[in-house]
Amino acid sequence: MTPSSFLVLGAGELGMAVLRALVTQAAPHSTRIAVLLRPASMQSAAAQTLRELGVELVAGDLQNDSQSTLAALFSPFTTVICCTGFAAGPGTQRKLAQAAIDGGVQRYVPWQFGVDYDVIGRGSPQDTFDEQLDVRDLLRGQHGTQWLIISTGMFTSFLFEPSFGVVDLAHNTVHALGDWDTAVTVTTPEDIGRLTAQIVLAEPALTNQVVYTAGDTLTYGQLADTVDSVLDITLNRERWSVPSLLADLAKNPDDTLQKYRAVFAQGNGVAWDRAVTFNAQQHIAVTDVERWIRQNLTAPATTR
Template sequence: MTPSSLLVLGAGELGMAVLHALAELAEPRTTRIAVLLRPASLHSAAANTLRERGVELVAGDLQNDSQRALAERFAPFHTVICCTGFAAGPGTQRKLARAAIEGGVQRYVPWQFGVDYDVIGRGSPQDTFDEQLDVRDLLRGQQATQWLIISTGMFTSFLFEPSFGVVDLAQNRVHALGDWDTAVTVTTPEDIGRLTARIVLAEPALSNQVVFTAGDTLTYGQLADTVDATLGLQLQREAWSVPMLLAELAQDPDDNLKKYRAVFAQGNGVAWDPAVTFNAGQRIAVTDVEQWIRQHLKAPTTTH
């Protein structure tokens, strides 16, 4: 049965991509699409754009509203899709999962658009990941609400975020997290939006499973080669070993980027074969790293 009503939590980069894809793919006469926004955001430009596309706006505050208040907001909807990440603060993801169950939601898609937390396990360098496992345990430990986890890997753009330090064009440098043979899976937010819409609207309905997507899976060596070949560069290469990254994190234990670098350098649960993905199975075209580079980057110009 196609969900008759869908509520998306949050309208950031990912939430907007999911909402636009749902508005495009869902049958407008029979499907109610809504987004939960903080009251202060109800009259923003983004909110007005969504309203024009037929998306209903629901007021709520994921961070500050009680579990009971959120359960009441969620109750009228068949499927609730959480597109608000760790920025909402520790404990929020657990609260939202409990609210979905308390509200009698038929299917809940938690914020798990990332790595394979089951493989990474508890106690990883990125401590926020333990809460993701708490959410999985909570959903798997009950039968009232079906669940669907969508694992997408890293946002493709994050590989090129200067602060993350993998590809730094300004410094003409590329760093491997761990080793040049360590692999990473990435998907663009636009593709995650399109694929999430297809996954939640799929018939027969998908539930109680982890679904994987991948725009690309490649090693840091392949990434460096791809950047060089696509932009006509010869980037300087330096590997950041796991011991080095763990030592850096120990010096600065609250630094979020250092936590992420250490987890990705360990290489567990952060990459999978594109052949096992929903997009491969459905033969849906996605953006790989080379295409992303062509669309978004150009070689830095050198001045003499």
């Protein structure tokens, strides 16, 4: 295998998972594994952990550095993997993709660890998704930099995030987004990290394609049944219909969680058959929802 070098953008939950997996899986094939951190983060505890893992630290600011500055930072690396999401601000994902192209990066993996934006299309309730389609158009419209999109679905834990409101154990309730037969695909960040490393290290190389992963694909009805069974409880079940969610969004058009609820309730591009996924095709074990619940949740005392 030709020696490769990897630059990961960001060291949050997903970035750390990708970096740990690359360190484990890439050696001795990789000449460099690096992470780009803001200068203010270079002395953080996370930075020290990365140094101990043997990850090289590169100082840069994805939000504030110019496109040409970022292109120069990216250019020494064979593969750049973006693990910084929408928090970097509008336009950042387009800027990063263009910087990878301008820097002559051999292969770019954009921040697309989520839903299938091609299927969802433009004009969805979550307006930030349109920029993801801009990134795809940009990458597909050129030939100097290869690209690889990894669609993972929602982080598994987000189904159980109280603010999202799908599984609300505090109120002994599960909400179906759309309907009980609406499906959703989820993968844990740890599995995304492991699978991303295997995908970018695959031989022959995977390029210019969308690769899917899934820790699980299930309907909201199946989700409710699984929570009830594993935790030995009986959740109240309430359906949040698409019209009701769109009406809520119209009242609060800047509410990010309302945008996500509406998109997932529509059911387009947010779920796929596990049979089409990289992990299924390569027979790689992943964490499904039942296992995640067993590892992370206990029933509230009031429901036992």
